[in-house]
Amino acid sequence: MISRIVYHFFRIRANLKYWWRERFTIPGRLVWAIIIFSAMVGVDTNRTTAFQVFCFFCVVMLFSWFFSRFFSCSIQAERRLPKFGTVGRPFHYTIQLNNQGKRRERGLGCMEIMQDDRPGLDQLKKADWPKGLWARLVRLGESSRRSYPRGLVSPLPDMGPGASTEIEASVTPASRGRLDFLDVAIVRPDPFNLINSFKRVSRKQSALILPRRYELPPIHLPSVRKRQPGGFSIAHSVGDSEEFLSMRDYQPGDPLRRIHWRSWAKTGKPIIKEYQEEFFVRHALVLDTFPEGRSSLIFEEAVSTAASFASSVQTKESLLDLMFVGAKAYCFTTGRGMGHESLMLEVLASVNPVAGKPFSVLPPAVLQRASALSGVICVLLAWDEERRNFVRELKARSIPALALVITDKAADQDEDGGECRFIHVDSMAEDLAKL
Known part of the structure; x- marks a missing residue:
């Protein structure tokens, strides 16, 4: 747990750092360092002339601030965003800029203003915190930083009246979900190149960031065809008329x-x-959304594992059901004309952990469809008695089940009795490649 005072201290400190980087150029920061140093050593004006340096640079900074107040331009901006991005991979897009003014613009730059994605106080209070004061302070400092860099200015070429230019930009998403772009800031330093002036062009747009995906070896899933409840309508919708x-x-x-x-x-x-009645192959991909106090990293890696299977399992001749519990039990189906894998990835990009509900809510939602399933892939957040009984119940109904347990602890593979495979968060790619 953290106190409100400590939270706001780190938040204000981070905001001041971002403001400092955006507002002042590198020469401007150097001038401020000279001002502060000369103020410290020039206190006694009878023994040193450092106060003259202090006064000179203060006047220069004052003039810079004065000139920065009169910046204006008629630049319009338009982003061209891809529909999807992926966590950990550069998200490339372009910005089209058009000078609608009557004068030639020189020395401009372009900077993105993005939605603040830092967790709030309520989210941090619910988070799983490490032991030790120093570890907590480090974690709090990380949470006060933005996932996306700020203050990065892309220089623009000179633009005459009516001229247009296009620049390439990129950002590396650190988390899945919606990536919100707010404004495009047109930046120009003052004549002394100390202070940046801004004109913000409002262009609210968003893109969906899909979960990270790992390369999987060929997974040999059971291909036993099962009778599908629902009769003619379901069989017809997947291309299998009765x-x-x-x-x-x-x-x-x-x-x-x-x-x-x-x-x-x-x-x-x-x-x-x-x-x-028609018979065909149908697999289930079951995602455990009940962290129950465990690290959020475990849940995120579980989502990435599910996304890896969703994009790897061949659904040309079979169906794949994604099952998980959110506000209610959900089941999304892809394969054989009933949706593309991108639909499942979009769902996984928005799935959230469930609080206030036990894991026991999930098994009935899966078992009621057991008669139609050829096999099940379970991505679990722990390996306790409830989850072990769930996997055993599937196997007792003659349903092959592959149970993957995402963990942040050293797991003894012999302890599971061959019922599951442990995947460590620090070696996800290596462990999944061994399946």
């Missing part, structure tokens, strides 16, 4: 779409077409 079986007389309750109109015209009475 197989025609026979013809019979109409009975009350039969759907009208199964009437064979030619036979009705010949016999004078309604005739129904009978079909045999």
Whole structure:
């Protein structure tokens, strides 16, 4: 737990640092260092002339501030963002700038203003904090920093009236979810090159950042075809129409779409077409969303593991169900014309851990679909009695289950009895490559 005073101290300190980097150029910061140093050594004006240096640079800084107040330009900006990005990979995009003024603009720069993504006090209070004062202070200092760099100015070429230019920009997302861009700032230093002046062009846009994905070896999933509840509608939606079986007389309750109109015209009475239920392969990808006080890193790596399977499992001839619990139990299906893997990745980009609910909410949501499943991949946040019983119940119903446990502790692979595989957060790529 952290106190409100300590939280605001770190927050204000970080804000001052960002303001200092954005507002002052490198020469401007050097001038401030000279001002402070000369003020310290020039206190006694009878023994040193350092106060003259202090006065000179104070006047220079004052003139810089004065000139910075009169900056104006008629530059318009437009971003061209990709729809998706990925955690840990550079997110490249372009910014189109157009000079709509009547004068030539020189010495301009461009800087992004992005949404503040730092956690609030309530989020930090709910976080799992390390032991030890120093470790807590380091963690708090990290949380007060933004995930995306600020104060980085991209220089612009000279732009005449009506001229346009395009610059390439990139940012490396540190977390999944929505990446919000607020404004494009047009920057120009004062004549002394000490203070940056800004004109903010409001351009609120966003892109979806998908979870990090790891390369997986070929995963051999069971290919046993199971009968799919839902009959003709589900089979038809995935490209597997039911197989025609026979013809019979109409009975009350039969759907009208199964009437064979030619036979009705010949016999004078309604005739129904009978079909045999279709069977096909269906796998489930189950994500444990119950951290129960564990590190948020474990949950994020679990989401990345699920995303790796969602993008690796071949769904050309099978279905893949993503199952997890949020506000309620969710099931998203892809494969065989029922959606692309990008749909599942979009869902995983927005999934959040569940607080206030036990893990016992998840098994019933999966087991009620067990009769239609050919196999299950479970991505778990722990290996306790509840989760162990869940995996055993799946196997007791003759459903092959691959259980992966994401952990931040040294795990003895022999302790699991072969029922699960431990994946350590510090060696995710290596452990997943050994599956």
